[in-house]
Amino acid sequence: MTREFVGERGRLNEPSIQAVGLTKRYGSFTALDSLNLNVEGSKCVGFLGPNGAGKTTTLKLFTDLIRASSGEALVNGVNVHTRKKKALESVGTLIETPEIYPSLTPREALSMVAETRGVPAAERKKRIEDVVTEVRMDEWVDKRVGKFSKGMKQRINIAAALLSDPRIFLLDEPSTGLDPRGMSEVRDIVKSLKGKQRLIFMSSHLLSEVTDICDEVAMIDHGKLLVYDTLSNVTSRFSGGENIVEVGFLRPLDGGVNGRIASGVPGVTSAERVDDRTLRIRFNGGASTQERLLSNLVGMNLGVISYKPASSALEDVYLSLIKDTK
Numbered sequence: 001m002t003r004e005f006v007g008e009r010g011r012l013n014e015p016s017i018q019a020v021g022l023t024k025r026y027g028s029f030t031a032l033d034s035l036n037l038n039v040e041g042s043k044c045v046g047f048l049g050p051n052g053a054g055k056t057t058t059l060k061l062f063t064d065l066i067r068a069s070s071g072e073a074l075v076n077g078v079n080v081h082t083r084k085k086k087a088l089e090s091v092g093t094l095i096e097t098p099e100i101y102p103s104l105t106p107r108e109a110l111s112m113v114a115e116t117r118g119v120p121a122a123e124r125k126k127r128i129e130d131v132v133t134e135v136r137m138d139e140w141v142d143k144r145v146g147k148f149s150k151g152m153k154q155r156i157n158i159a160a161a162l163l164s165d166p167r168i169f170l171l172d173e174p175s176t177g178l179d180p181r182g183m184s185e186v187r188d189i190v191k192s193l194k195g196k197q198r199l200i201f202m203s204s205h206l207l208s209e210v211t212d213i214c215d216e217v218a219m220i221d222h223g224k225l226l227v228y229d230t231l232s233n234v235t236s237r238f239s240g241g242e243n244i245v246e247v248g249f250l251r252p253l254d255g256g257v258n259g260r261i262a263s264g265v266p267g268v269t270s271a272e273r274v275d276d277r278t279l280r281i282r283f284n285g286g287a288s289t290q291e292r293l294l295s296n297l298v299g300m301n302l303g304v305i306s307y308k309p310a311s312s313a314l315e316d317v318y319l320s321l322i323k324d325t326k
């Protein structure tokens with residue numbers, strides 16, 4: 001039917017995941033309530049919600065680790081339950097990862113995974129080296145995992161997910177449980193997975209993490225999807241059209257620059273100094289205004305080096321949405 005059509009028609013080469021009325025009940029308790037979500041393209045989507053919201057449930061349904069009570073989960077248009085092998089062939093996952101045997105080295109552990117995933121024997125050695133490089137663990141590939149920090153182990157788990165060179169990654173709170181350094185390492189790795197025609201769908205209960213890594217956000221609470229949109233549209237939609245970004249600069253800014261931005265760039269309502277290299281800019285409008293704002297700022301030759309939605313604005317949205325569902 002149509003759902004096959006979606007996949008096969010697909011804007012060719014665009015990875016996609018889709019939930020259609022996806023529901024999971026445990027007895028009379030509904031852990032996931034008729035989720036409809038269509039994510040398509042090479043992008044990173046943060047699946048954000050507090051503990052118990054239904055994130056892991058959703059990811060398990062997408063990998064057929066549990067069975068839906070009703071509805072369907074599709075990957076590239078293919079039903080993950082009825083055609084599991086086909087649906088999951090281009091999916092790498094990090095969901096409830098088992099501990100790696102401490103006496104193994106990453107090379108040994110990854111060889112075993114590569115074998116079970118059906119990576120052809122002739123390609124295994126090269127694939128393992130490639131994925132180990134991608135998670136920046138080259139120096140450790142022949143050391144025993146038992147000596148690794150949790151963050152390093154998690155990077156090896158990500159390497160394992162990369163082995164079959166998937167186009168789609170389903171990551172369940174990849175940085176949770178790590179110390180701050182491990183969290184930041186894992187976030188850097190996830191960021192570096194972006195691009196390369198990959199779709200990353202990553203759950204998190206941390207707004208700051210999603211803001212840092214993702215292009216889009218799907219918020220969930222009590223098993224219900226609250227919103228799915230780009231980070232900037234979510235912020236502006238729920239803040240009366242006003243949007244806030246934080247812009248970082250290479251050099252300290254001169255005193256008059258806020259005024260020049262506030263008066264000279266269309267749509268900007270204020271530009272306030274956070275520190276001598278960071279401005280917090282408020283403007284009216286969504287993604288297209290934001291694009292114009294960024295190109296204007298770059299054109300002013302102030303040395304823009306970073307640009308992100310201010311998490312405090314999104315924090316307000318997150319907290320208000322989650323409060324409303326209680």
Ligand SMILES: Nc1ncnc2c1ncn2[C@@H]1O[C@H](COP(=O)(O)OP(=O)(O)O)[C@@H](O)[C@H]1O
Nearest residue numbers: 026029031049050051052053054055056057058
């Ligand atoms: N096997 C299960 N039996 C009963 N309830 C479950 C089971 N698994 C999850 N739940 C419940 O479903 C809800 C969603 O859980 P989960 O998807 O793990 O949330 P999250 O990953 O967002 O923290 C929680 O209230 C949890 O207690």
Ligand SMILES: [Mg+2]
Nearest residue numbers: 055056057173
């Ligand atoms: Mg979870």
